[in-house]
Amino acid sequence: MARLSKYWLCRSLVLYMALLIIAILMVSPFVWMISTSLKNGPDVFTPIPTLFPINKKTGDIYATLENYRYVLIKxxxxxxxxxxxxxxxxxxxxxxxxxxxxxxxxxxxxxxxxxxxxxxxxxxxxxxxxxxxxxxxxxxxxxxxxxxxxxxxxxxxxxxxxxxxxxxxxxxxxxxxxxxxxxxxxxxxxxxxxxxxxxxxxxxxxxxxxxxxxxxxxxxxxxxxxxxxxxxxxxxxxxxxxxxxxxxxxxxxxxxxxxxxxxxxxxxxxxxxxxxxxxxxxxxx
Amino acid sequence: MFRGTLKRFCKRYLKVIMGSFGSFRYGESLIGILFVTPVVLYFLIFLLYPALGALYYSFTEWNMRTRPIWVGLWNYKHLLFDRIKYPYFWHSLGVTAKYTGIAMPLSFVTALVLALLINAVKRGQDFFKVAFYLPVITAGAAVATMWRWIYDPLYGLLNIGLKAVGLQPQRWLGEPRMIIPALAIISAWQCGFAMIVFLAGLASIPSRLYEAAEIDGAGAWQKFRYIMLPMLKPTTFFLLVTGLIAAFQVFDIVYVLFRTGGGTIGGPGQAGLTYVLSLFDHAFRYYEMGVACAMSFILFVIILIVTYLQFRFVPQSYE
Amino acid sequence: MSFKRFVVLAVSLVFGAILTTAAFGASIDFWIYEPAGPAGEAALEQLKADFEALSTGNTVNIIPIPKGDFNTKLNIAIAVGEAPDASYLDQPLVAEFAEDGLLDPVPEGRIDESIFYQGALNTNRVGGVLYGLPLTQTCTAIYYNKDLVSDPPETWDELIQVAKEVYDPDKQIAAFGFSWGHYGGGWGAWLWHSFVAASGGQLLDEENQVVSFTEQPVIDALQLWVDLLAYSPFEVIESENSFQTGHVAMMISGPWEIEGLRESWPELNWGVALIPRKAEADFGTNIGGDNGVVYAASENKGLAWAWLKFLTLAESNLVLSRDVMGNFPINLTVAKGEWIGGDEALAAFMEQMKYAQARPRVKGWLKINDEILGAALSEALGGEKTPAEALNDAAEKVNQLLGW
Known part of the structure; x- marks a missing residue:
């Protein structure tokens, strides 16, 4: 009985690890989409895409709703x-x-x-x-x-x-x-x-x-x-x-x-x- | 010119409907016909008529702005044999065949594995379903940006990874031979639709079957082999047929990745110039709608043959 | 009197004659690309309001259409008989539309040809007849990284010299790049046309029906790109935004990069220079931009022409090209004006525009550009053929296609 539950524990651990890794791969563009929508124009382009809006000058993490405001009232x-x-x-x-x-x-x-x-x-x-x-x-x-x-x-x-x-x-x-x-x-x-x-x-x-x-x-x-x-x-x-x-x-x-x-x-x-x-x-x- | 066919078609169906009031069997037929009538009407107006129109245009020279000029089989002949006027016809067919050959199995297997993984865990199924479906929902521009970065020769995730394990970095979207595999990987990544269809298929398998199998002492593999696989046959068949049709008509991924200010192109060396991308260029960049229609029907015949073979040799249901 | 009112008054004087021919209470549909950003939208609204104030009782329905899908929509609309009264039209399409009898020629005496940049105006000329008015224009020039290139090259010899100096494989610095990273294909062929022009050559001699690919200036222009590639490794120039990240010393592109460079890459120290010319040749570049046309089937041609002409007048053309589209004006009086201020990048493009060479106006040019010229470029740059071989083969194909 103990061996069986150990097997199930290992099995779920492996399964969840696999699912989680795949999930990160699948979700990242979506996250990038959301994060970009919260950025100011100048901070969008970087050599490597950033997952959080980071101010290029100060290095601070921030979020702006200005883009949404513009898009919605447009x-x-x-x-x-x-x-x-x-x-x-x-x-x-x-x-x-x-x-x-x-x-x-x-x-x-x-x-x-x-x-x-x-x-x-x-x-x-x-x-x-x-x-x-x-x-x-x-x-x-x-x-x-x-x-x-x-x-x-x-x-x-x-x-x-x-x-x-x-x-x-x-x-x-x-x-x-x-x-x-x-x-x-x-x-x-x-x-x-x-x-x-x-x-x-x-x-x-x-x-x-x-x-x-x-x-x-x-x-x-x-x-x-x-x-x-x-x-x-x-x-x-x-x-x-x-x-x-x-x-x-x-x-x-x-x-x-x-x-x-x-x-x-x-x-x-x-x-x-x-x-x-x-x-x-x-x-x- | 199509009126004769249409008339004969209508007459035949009218006869069936009139005759169906007699026996029970005909009554069933009548109901069947009534059930499919909206679909058939739609088909006649929005699919068959346009298809016949396109067939007619395929025998003409037509730039969409002046009257079509009848040229008979000229478009077909020159598409197939004139390498100066249509230098990319066979090339784009080859690109599409290669893409289909790599992308289809890859996304098919990915979708099945993902569905089975989700099906195998007890908690968090909802989360993973949403997560794995997100690539389908995410805006094309965001998808293109992320993949262009992943494939970037200098800063790309893939090359950084290759360098880390001591392998040679590649020009994923730069070197012609790498482009089709690169596109196929994206298509496998976007397999969310096939995944949820598989999930729906798995959901339709009655739980009694598993219970019965467990009583017989079947393991996970046996359950997969003798219950899931056979029960998924109709689903699989559907995904095979439609997946192939979709792969043959692939357009979006390439369009988003390689579209530039100068118009639509197929990437370096035209290695990503798929058949339908080329067809689109002929229709709306070079204004050769007649040629584009002829290309459509050549593709139609190819897909028809392949689909026929599938219907002939792939089992459609478990019965 | 405010400046705006002065403009309105001035314009209305110019207009007096035009408006008498336009029907009162008429309305036209005008199809346009979407404006660049919120300011552009407001500017376009203002243009419409100004025009309607002058042309009392008439309305212009402005219908914005996504640029990437504009030609698709336009051709389908024409095919089913739903063309607008007037619209934007891609330069290379004016000739084809005119030959199909779709366009209304510019009415005699309606416009003063001398107010236009001739290069831009000529993109509307088919068989000596004007079938449209230029509205905005653009061209390509060289962007250079001032930290890598202190003195931008003026001639090809200097260009190669600079390329040798800046090329640094260890730091992954390439000499010369192309916007969007593509070096072959239809887009590359359009960019490369600038170097053909700066080589003193041309692609086709339309009048005498000669394909000029095999002439020395054209071959030299391709050889130059092949030579530049020796100092510009693919894995560097194909990287996204490689100029912006400082990996590419010089890049050929158009004015559409300016805003992005200033907004997103403030650290980058860059400048714009003319496309280097061959020692014995004059400067040169390609031309792009938007023309306005009136459809023969329109019921309000008078009003449509009045509107298009309004868009070419000095003040409104500046608003249209700079604010609405992010391009350059085609009206000489504006072009000479102070609107550029001290902006060196804009001034460089304005200067470059003087040397613009229109693309060939033969039927099916886009296809030749993509499928033959673009392929020849890919072959030569990929090392499969020498520039002379690639261009010879291409010329042969074009001759067969055009029947020259």
Whole structure:
């Protein structure tokens, strides 16, 4: 018994050491981003990046919120934040629902030509987006969505990538649950909403996180669709923060840090669901 | 010109829908079709139509400002065979293949190891999940700055480390042969997405399976080999297919690292000129949208073949 | 009378004639790169307000677009028929846009050509016709570390001499570096053009349709860079900010470095000098900057031209180039003015600008610059070919491409 617990102690020690070292590697750019956002302009560039804001002249460690103040009161930034919230707030749930609905059918409900249709859908992922850009903008214009926030929502309301991911997860769910429900006379929609969705929390969380991040950070689509500055989204406002010629990382990083906060919140909320393992009953292996 | 195909497509599906009111099987079909209708509609409008448009442009000479001029297969022919007009076509394909070959396995294994590590500890899982996902969230500019420093020939962390153990410092982002490995390391470092997908996959494994295995006296390796690996098959398959597509289309990392005031370039000796970076240059730096579209479809065919092979030979689920 | 009111009055007098042609109550969309910093933004707002005060009832909608993505957005907008009325346009694109029939030529008699820097104005000339107005300009010169180089070289012989003296492998000090560390590729080729100009050569003779890569001045310019590399190890010049950290004695770059050097590297003792010239040649450099164009499809061309012309007038051009964009004015009266004060770095660039040589204005030049010239540079600097071989091969390819 004593030997066993010693083994477990060693094991956890090694594990945590490894995790901690990797974590430092992963976190340092983020820390640098935050620390740079707290620096004054002159202290940003050093031969070796400093993890704390250090005054070059006096050598003191300090922190300033001036960059945040500038970025936040800067005209358009607050509106951009709001626009991004609206777009992400509508598009992420909409997309999640449509993708899950489709993914479920592709995984579980047979209909003629289903798998061929799925492969056709999948093949659209293989064409580089740059080639599709202009015809897409054109369609968006024809639909009357050009230069509007709906133009950022409707053309982004489905993701084949997510359909594929969800389908793969629905494939792992045991069929017995659905079959039992069907015998009880439940409809497919009820099965989908009451059985499948609750069981799929981990993957739904993954999709929510990743599609939120994707929409939150997307620059190219808003760039080509939106002309009116009052409809600019956060990535556009961020790109406009620093000129191509005078590079000001402390401002960029303050803006980027603010833009990261909603992502972190979404991640912190949903990541918990990823590990909440569900105990299934009646599984056959 | 696409109307005929579209009509036939619609007719066929209408028939299925109309016919589906009859038997139970057709009823199921109808529901299936209804479920995928939004996705399919989106696909037709925002993916298929643009793709057909791009296909048309690939047969034209088009600078986006005047009407496209039909040139037939000219773009394809010259991309593939004219080394003066398109000197970097094969080069960029090679760069991409090399990148995919190194970056894919590297980030795949990293993601799986990280997920298993997190899965193996009891406390602090949340912290490590957030920590390992941060590289995906961190602003591209910050990522580029940090990695440029790590790879810096004079002050870089990597070279300081090499010197400390008595090895020769390298020009990581300067010497052409080092660039692809350097990029692949960054991509492995940014494997947070694959990691959380693996975690979600692991979370979906019913705990009864482990319990049953433990009763049978299975050790950690056996549990990994006989429960986790098979149960992760659908996840793995998804990550393989999408990871490959993403690696073939890699763009961001190079763009952020080597982008300069003079435009987009592929770094020293164009060693980092990936296929899609080159495609971007053709579209929006040289204004050869027809050529860019042709490049898209050449890549499309390559990815299609590779993906087909994956669907054919890689198991998709554990059943 | 305050200075500002005086300016407004003066400008409105100049304007009288222009405004009669502009429709009353019209509005135009003007696409511009994002201004440099908060002061630039305020300055741009002020320019717009000043103009609208003059051009009563008309509005200019200024639409800032991130510089790095400007051309992507512009071309897509044109492709789907959503071009603005007027916009910034990269110098090398003016010729291509004009040939496509997209641009409205500058109306006859609308402007006084003599107020412009001719180098900048000529970047708008296509087949003898002006298709745009220069708004700001920039060029490259040599930054040198005063602690390492006491007397900046004026000729190439002196440059090599200085390079030999400062090169110190033990202290990791290199003689000559390039901004952003890149020595080849499209960016390197743009920088290198300055040395071709300072060699008395040119890249293309467009009128006679001759690729001049193989001429001695051009080969010499590349040979010079190869020679300089002997005193400039890659592992030093490729380090980030190697000039700023004191590892590089001389660096070729543009005025955009000035602010950063002053703000972030106050310890560094630096100066700006003209690009050294070949003994028998005159000084020379390349040119960059922004032009303003009006689109043929615009419904308010009159107002659009009035706005662009306003931006080229002495006072407003100074505000636009210095405060908004961080570049140099194209209006000669301002350029001669006292705004530079005692600023030696700005004065050096202003002097260098006089010797600017426009980049070739043939179709597809950007691609030739990146894929052929940039590759030739990489080959020569990497030691794969001699400068003459690399340039000969490049010239052959360009001849085939252009059909000359």
């Amino acid at each position: 005209k358009g930034f607050a509106i951009a934040f709001f626009n991004s919230l609206i777009v992400a707030g509508i598009v992420v749930p909409l997309k999640l629902f449509l993708d899950a609905l489709g993914g479920y059918a592709f995984a579980r409900i047979p209909f003629p030509g289903r798998d061929k249709l799925f492969l056709l859908l999948l093949s659209s992922m293989m064409i580089p987006g740059i080639a599709l850009l202009i015809p897409r903008v054109y369609v968006t214009k024809v639909l009357g969505l050009y230069d509007s926030l709906w133009g950022l929502i409707i053309p982004m309301s489905v993701s084949v990538f997510d359909v594929f991911l969800l389908r793969q997860f629905f494939l792992t769910l045991p069929r017995e649950l659905e079959e039992a429900a069907m015998i009880d006379g439940a409809s497919r929609l009820r099965i989908f909403i009451q059985i499948i969705l609750p069981l799929s929390r981990p993957v739904l969380a993954v999709v929510t996180i990743t599609s939120f991040i994707w929409h939150w950070n997307d620059l190219i689509w808003p760039l080509v669709i939106i002309n009116t500055p009052s409809r600019y989204t956060l990535p556009l406002a961020l790109a406009l923060l620093t000129s191509g010629q005078s590079h000001k990382p402390h401002l960029t990083m303050a803006g980027a840090a603010i833009a990261t906060i909603p992502i972190l919140i979404v991640f912190l909320i949903f990541q918990k669901r990823i590990l909440k393992g569900i105990t299934l009953t009646g599984l056959k292996m």
